[in-house]
Amino acid sequence: MKRKLPPIPVLLGVLAMIAVIAAAFMFRFASYFDESLSYKSPTRVVTEQAETPRQQALAEQVEAERQAALERPYEEAEYRAFPRIGSRVAIWVVAQLHLLFAAFVLAVPIFAVTIEFIGYRTGEKRYDRLAYEFTKLLSVSFSFTAALGAGLTFMLIIFYPKFTNYLMSVFSPTFLPYVLLFFAEAGFMYSYYYGWGKFSPKVHLFLGVMLNVVGTCIMLIANAWLTFMSTPSGIAESGALISTWDAINNYTWMPINIHRVIANIAYGGSIAGAYAAYQFLKAKTDEERAHFDWMGYMGNFVAICGLLPLPFAGYWLASEIYAFSQTMGLTMMGGAFSWLFIIQAVLIGNLFLFANWYLWLGMGRIKGAERYRSFIWPMLVVITICFAVWATPRSILSTTEEIQAMGGSSHPVLGYLGVMSAKNTAVNILILTTFLSFVLYRRSGKIPTVSWAKLGNRIQFLIFLAAASTVIGYGIAGYFVDAKTRIGFSVPQVGSVLLALVLVTLIDSFLLRGAATTETNWGKIRPISQYILILLAVTFTWIMGLMGYVRSGLRQHWHVYGVIRDTSVDAYTPTLGYATTVVSVTVLIFFALIGFIFFLAGLSGKKSFVAEPTPEPRGGDGTLEAGDSPSPTAMQV
Amino acid sequence: MNLLVISAILAAMVGMRFLKPSMLAWIAIWWLGMFAILEFGFAVPIPASVIKIYMGIITLSLIAYVLTDPERVEQVWNPIVAFTVEKRFQPLLVVVGLLIPCVVAWSIYADMTKSKQAPSFARTVHPAPPDQITVHDTDYPLGFADNPYRTLEASAPEEFAARVQAGRDVYYSNCLWCHGDVMAGEGMFAHALNPIPTSFEDPGTIAMLREAFLFWRIAKGAPGMPDEGGPWESAMPAWENFLSEEEMWNVILFLYDFTDYKPRAVELH
Known part of the structure; x- marks a missing residue:
C-alpha cells in the first residue's frame, strides 16, 4: 500500500528540531573536551579565588540563621x-x-x-x-x-x-x-x-x-x-x-x-x-x-x-444582626456598608423587572394572551415607581455643593423614600405586581368556563386591592410611630401579601378547573427573552x-x-x-x-462518537493516489 | 417640590399626546419629561448620583416597554433605520454626524472648565457606635444601655414630665444655636456650618435610633466619631465636658417628646 508523505513544511520543521537538538549536544561535548584537554600547569596549583568580605558575611549570616533555626522551639x-x-x-x-x-x-x-x-x-x-x-x-x-x-x-x-x-x-x-x-x-x-x-x-x-x-x-x-x-x-x-x-x-x-x-x-x-x-x-x-x-x-x-x-427572610436576618449588635446593624444599614445596599437594591429591582419582562414576553407564545396586553404598561409603571423608591439611597452620594444645598447627606423630599416604611411598601407592591404578572400569564392560555367566573375575577381583584391598600396604609402609618412599632408593621404588610398570594391562587385553581385552553407554542418566543434569563442568573449571582x-x-x-x-x-x-x-x-x-x-x-x-467508514479508493484496488486525503475521523457532535 | 414646574412638564407631555407622535418620539418625550422633572422639579435639587439611578431605571423600563411588543419594536426601529439609509434624510444625517463629535467636544470643554470644588465624600447618615463608651467614669454598653428615666413615662408621669422640662432647659441653653428652635437643624449658627446640623424632624434620624446612640453622640460629639466612614466634618462638641449624664439623658427625653417620635427599643435575643 502506497502511503502518502507528510507535507514538506512539516518535514522541514522536524529536521530543524533534530538539527537544533544535535547542535546542543555537540556544543556540550565540545565544551567538555575543551575543559579536559586544556593545558594545566604541573607546578602551580590553582587555588580557589578568595571570598570577598561581603560573601563571607553572607555565608556567616546563612550559617547563623541555620543555627538559630535549629535552636528555635x-x-x-x-x-x-x-x-x-x-x-x-x-x-x-x-x-x-x-x-x-x-x-x-x-x-x-x-x-x-x-x-x-x-x-x-x-x-x-x-x-x-x-x-x-x-x-x-x-x-x-x-x-x-x-x-x-x-x-x-x-x-x-x-x-x-x-x-x-x-x-x-x-x-x-x-x-x-x-x-x-x-x-x-x-x-x-x-x-x-x-x-x-x-x-x-x-x-x-x-x-x-x-x-x-x-x-x-x-x-x-x-x-x-x-x-x-x-x-x-x-x-x-x-x-x-x-x-x-x-x-x-x-x-x-x-x-x-x-x-x-x-x-x-x-x-x-x-x-x-x-x-x-x-x-x-x-x-x-x-x-x-x-x-x-x-x-x-x-x-x-x-x-x-x-x-x-x-426580602422578608433577608429582613429577618438583618434585624437579628441589629439585635445582636447595634454597631454591626448601623455599620450595615446606615454606615460604611450601606452603599452596597444601594447596589443591592438596584440589582433586586432589576430582578423583579427582568422576571416580569420575561413573563410578558412569554405571553407572545400563547394564543389569546392579547387580551391582557393592555395590563402590561400600568404594571410597568408600578414596577418602575417601586423600583425607584426601593433604590433611593438614604445616604446620598453628593458633591460638596449638593450637600450644602440639602443641608446634609439626606434630601428633604427623597429622605422620606430612603427609610424603611417606604422601602417595605415598595418591595411588597413589587411582589404583588410580579404575582399579578404571573396570574395573567397563567390565565393567558385559559378561558374559564365556570358559571361564577366573573364573580371570581372580581373577588380576586378585591383581594389584590385589599392587599395593596394594607401595604400602602401601613407604609404611611410607619412614618408616625416608633421604630419598634414600625418594624412590627412589616408583619401585617407581608402577611397581607402572602394571604393574597394564597387566596388568589386558591380561587384560580377552582376558577380554571375545566377551563378551555388555547394553544401554547413552546419555542415560539423572541430570543431576547433568553438573554433576560441569562441576565437574571448573572444578577442573582452578583447579589x-x-x-x-x-x-x-x-x-x-x-x-x-x-x-x-x-x-x-x-x-x-x-x-x-x-x-x-x-x-x-x-x-x-x-x-x-x-x-x-x-x-x-x-x-x-x-x-x-462514530468513526466514518474508510472511503472507497478511487482505483478500487485499495490504494490511495497522490492528492487523496487519508480517511478522516470526526466526532459526531 | 416645584409643583408649578412639574405641572407644566406634565401638561406639556399630555399636550404632546394630542399631536399623536410616533412611538420613537413618544419614548423620547417620556425620557426627557422624566429627566426634566427630576432635574428642575424640586426646590432642593436632587443630587446627580440619584438622578443617574432614577434615569437608569426609567431607561430600562422604556426599553422593556418597547421590546415587549414586536409592533412597538418595529415602530421604534423602522424610523431609525429609515433615517440612516434613506436618501431624503441624508443632509440631516450629515448634520447629526457632525453634531455628535461637537457635543462630545462641548461636554469635555464644559467638564474641564467648570469651577473647582472641594472633593466630595460619601458621608453616611449614621456612624457606627462603639460597643461601649465611658462617660464620667461610668461604662455604658451601647448595645444594651437604655435611658434610665424612660420607664418613668409609665410609672411616674409627673416625674417624667419634670425631666422632659429639665431637658427642654438644657436644649434651649445649649443646642438651640445649631439645631434650631423647632429642631429642623436651622439654628442661628447652622448656616456657618457645612453640612448644616442634623434635623431631628427628619424621620430618618432620631426616629430610627436607640436612646443610647443619641447619648453617645451627645456625650462624645465630633471627637468621638469612628474612623470608619470619615471624614465626618462635624462641629458637634463633646458635651460630656459640659453636661452631667443626667442632663444628657434628660435632653434626649425632650428631643423625643418634642418631635413626637419614639426611640428604637433595645431588642434582646
Whole structure:
C-alpha cells in the first residue's frame, strides 16, 4: 500500500528540531573536551579565588540563621501570606466560588424532586425529562463544590492556622458528622442521577428526598460555623467554649438557614433557566427549542417562587444582626456598608423587572394572551415607581455643593423614600405586581368556563386591592410611630401579601378547573427573552457575592466578632470599589466554570462518537493516489 | 417640590399626546419629561448620583416597554433605520454626524472648565457606635444601655414630665444655636456650618435610633466619631465636658417628646 508523505513544511520543521537538538549536544561535548584537554600547569596549583568580605558575611549570616533555626522551639504561625493578592482575597474568592456551587447543588435537587414527583403523579413524561435535565447539571457541579470546599479548608489551615484551629476546637463535634453526611450526599446524589429509570419511581423519589435531607443538614452545619464568626454565642469573653449547641444556635444561625434555603431555590432556578436559555439559543430544531423554552420557563418560575419571600427572610436576618449588635446593624444599614445596599437594591429591582419582562414576553407564545396586553404598561409603571423608591439611597452620594444645598447627606423630599416604611411598601407592591404578572400569564392560555367566573375575577381583584391598600396604609402609618412599632408593621404588610398570594391562587385553581385552553407554542418566543434569563442568573449571582461580602465584612477587624481579633495585615475594610471588583471577578470566574458545566451537560445528549467508514479508493484496488486525503475521523457532535 | 414646574412638564407631555407622535418620539418625550422633572422639579435639587439611578431605571423600563411588543419594536426601529439609509434624510444625517463629535467636544470643554470644588465624600447618615463608651467614669454598653428615666413615662408621669422640662432647659441653653428652635437643624449658627446640623424632624434620624446612640453622640460629639466612614466634618462638641449624664439623658427625653417620635427599643435575643 502506497502511503502518502507528510507535507514538506512539516518535514522541514522536524529536521530543524533534530538539527537544533544535535547542535546542543555537540556544543556540550565540545565544551567538555575543551575543559579536559586544556593545558594545566604541573607546578602551580590553582587555588580557589578568595571570598570577598561581603560573601563571607553572607555565608556567616546563612550559617547563623541555620543555627538559630535549629535552636528555635517550634512555634505555630498565626498567619501566612498568599502571594500578590493576599490571604484574605484568596480565601474570599475561593469561599465565594464554593458557596455559589454549593448553593446550586443544594437547590437543584429540591425542584428536581418536586418536578419528578409532579411527573409521577400526573404521568406526564415531559416532567420526568425536565427533572432529569436539571439533574444532569448536578454531578459535575457536585465535584466542583467538593474540590472548592477542600481547597477552602486547606487554604484556611495554611493561611489562618490559629483562627482555624480555634474554630475547629469550638465546633469539633460537628466535623465528623459533616464528613459522614458528605459521603451520604455523594451516595444519594450519584444513585439518584445514575439510577434514573433504573429504580422504581418510588425508590427513586425516596433517593431524591434523602439527597435533599442530607444536603440541607450539611448546609445547617456549615452555616453554624460562619454565623458563629459574626454573632458568636456559647463562649466566654476569653473565647473559651461553654456550650457547643449555643455556639451553633447563635443569633443569625436560623435566619441564615431560612434565608439560604429560599435564596438557593431562587438562585438554582435562575442558573437552570440560564442553562435552558443557552441550550435554546444553540438549538437547531423546533423540538429542542420547545423543550428548552419550557425548561427556561420552569427555571424562571422556580426563581420567582424563591424571590418573592426572599426580602422578608433577608429582613429577618438583618434585624437579628441589629439585635445582636447595634454597631454591626448601623455599620450595615446606615454606615460604611450601606452603599452596597444601594447596589443591592438596584440589582433586586432589576430582578423583579427582568422576571416580569420575561413573563410578558412569554405571553407572545400563547394564543389569546392579547387580551391582557393592555395590563402590561400600568404594571410597568408600578414596577418602575417601586423600583425607584426601593433604590433611593438614604445616604446620598453628593458633591460638596449638593450637600450644602440639602443641608446634609439626606434630601428633604427623597429622605422620606430612603427609610424603611417606604422601602417595605415598595418591595411588597413589587411582589404583588410580579404575582399579578404571573396570574395573567397563567390565565393567558385559559378561558374559564365556570358559571361564577366573573364573580371570581372580581373577588380576586378585591383581594389584590385589599392587599395593596394594607401595604400602602401601613407604609404611611410607619412614618408616625416608633421604630419598634414600625418594624412590627412589616408583619401585617407581608402577611397581607402572602394571604393574597394564597387566596388568589386558591380561587384560580377552582376558577380554571375545566377551563378551555388555547394553544401554547413552546419555542415560539423572541430570543431576547433568553438573554433576560441569562441576565437574571448573572444578577442573582452578583447579589449573592455582594451580600455575602456584606455579611462577612461586617465583622470588620474581627475573625470572631468581639472575641478573636484579626491581627493580620488584612485587618481593614477594603474600599467599596475594591470589594465590588473582587465580587465581580469572582462572578466572572464562576460563569466561566458554570459555562464549562453547561457544555459538559450538553454533551450527554449528543450522539456517540462514530468513526466514518474508510472511503472507497478511487482505483478500487485499495490504494490511495497522490492528492487523496487519508480517511478522516470526526466526532459526531 | 416645584409643583408649578412639574405641572407644566406634565401638561406639556399630555399636550404632546394630542399631536399623536410616533412611538420613537413618544419614548423620547417620556425620557426627557422624566429627566426634566427630576432635574428642575424640586426646590432642593436632587443630587446627580440619584438622578443617574432614577434615569437608569426609567431607561430600562422604556426599553422593556418597547421590546415587549414586536409592533412597538418595529415602530421604534423602522424610523431609525429609515433615517440612516434613506436618501431624503441624508443632509440631516450629515448634520447629526457632525453634531455628535461637537457635543462630545462641548461636554469635555464644559467638564474641564467648570469651577473647582472641594472633593466630595460619601458621608453616611449614621456612624457606627462603639460597643461601649465611658462617660464620667461610668461604662455604658451601647448595645444594651437604655435611658434610665424612660420607664418613668409609665410609672411616674409627673416625674417624667419634670425631666422632659429639665431637658427642654438644657436644649434651649445649649443646642438651640445649631439645631434650631423647632429642631429642623436651622439654628442661628447652622448656616456657618457645612453640612448644616442634623434635623431631628427628619424621620430618618432620631426616629430610627436607640436612646443610647443619641447619648453617645451627645456625650462624645465630633471627637468621638469612628474612623470608619470619615471624614465626618462635624462641629458637634463633646458635651460630656459640659453636661452631667443626667442632663444628657434628660435632653434626649425632650428631643423625643418634642418631635413626637419614639426611640428604637433595645431588642434582646
